Amino acid sequence: AQSVTQLDSQVPVFEEAPVELRCNYSSSVSVYLFWYVQYPNQGLQLLLKYLSGSTLVKGINGFEAEFNKSQTSFHLRKPSVHISDTAEYFCAVSGAGSYQLTFGKGTKLSVIP
Amino acid sequence: DAGITQSPRHKVTETGTPVTLRCHQTENHRYMYWYRQDPGHGLRLIHYSYGVKDTDKGEVSDGYSVSRSKTEDFLLTLESATSSQTSVYFCAISAWTGEAFFGQGTRLTVV
Numbered sequence: 001a002q003s004v005t006q007l008d009s010q011v012p013v014f015e016e017a018p019v020e021l022r023c024n025y026s027s028s029v030s031v032y033l034f035w036y037v038q039y040p041n042q043g044l045q046l047l048l049k050y051l052s053g054s055t056l057v058k059g060i061n062g063f064e065a066e067f068n069k070s071q072t073s074f075h076l077r078k079p080s081v082h083i084s085d086t087a088e089y090f091c092a093v094s095g096a097g098s099y100q101l102t103f104g105k106g107t108k109l110s111v112i113p
Numbered sequence: 114d115a116g117i118t119q120s121p122r123h124k125v126t127e128t129g130t131p132v133t134l135r136c137h138q139t140e141n142h143r144y145m146y147w148y149r150q151d152p153g154h155g156l157r158l159i160h161y162s163y164g165v166k167d168t169d170k171g172e173v174s175d176g177y178s179v180s181r182s183k184t185e186d187f188l189l190t191l192e193s194a195t196s197s198q199t200s201v202y203f204c205a206i207s208a209w210t211g212e213a214f215f216g217q218g219t220r221l222t223v224v
Binding site for chain 2: 006009032034036042043044045046049051090094099100101102103104105106
């Protein structure tokens with residue numbers, strides 16, 4: 001079985017400040033990890049993914065995430081946020097040999113002008 | 114954008130009636146998923162399919178059934194709708210068991 005925990009349900013941050021959204025996972029097999037973003041009244045869009053290789057992955061809109069196997073974490077970061085980054089962010093995990101893509105409960109990022 | 118169409122986009126139905134939501138893809142992807150999204154719960158997997166006529170239950174499958182008779186279509190049926198099934202339903206497709214592409218969602222209200 002696999003699961004995802006997003007440690008913060010809401011994160012307020014001032015514009016141009018850095019942000020980190022935290023994600024921890026559990027799985028008994030090797031994993032693939034993802035971050036998705038959802039803007040109001042829309043579906044989810046892939047931000048970035050970790051499949052293998054370099055533990056630091058870069059995505060769209062200036063976001064990046066680091067895979068830490070020993071801490072079973074995949075935290076999302078951005079050095080300077082913009083108003084347009086206000087959205088809900090979901091961490092997801094897929095395990096090798098599993099058909100399922102499991103999501104966390106989401107973190108709402110609010111960027112304050 | 115991935116070719117995924119959900120229909121209807123909005124629906125209001127009465128308690129006890131059956132409801133069918135449709136997901137149609139033009140990408141020929143093998144895997145298809147139905148999720149529901151509720152405040153505080155994120156996305157929870159209802160059912161998924163790994164091929165034509167190959168489906169399995171997800172985390173919250175009670176009260177739902179699915180069918181996939183063609184690669185491009187994945188139907189979700191609420192056998193007898195209840196108020197607890199008021200939610201936003203998302204269909205997703207994937208070429209492998211990982212990166213998924215999502216539809217725009219169906220907002221279902223059961224009164």
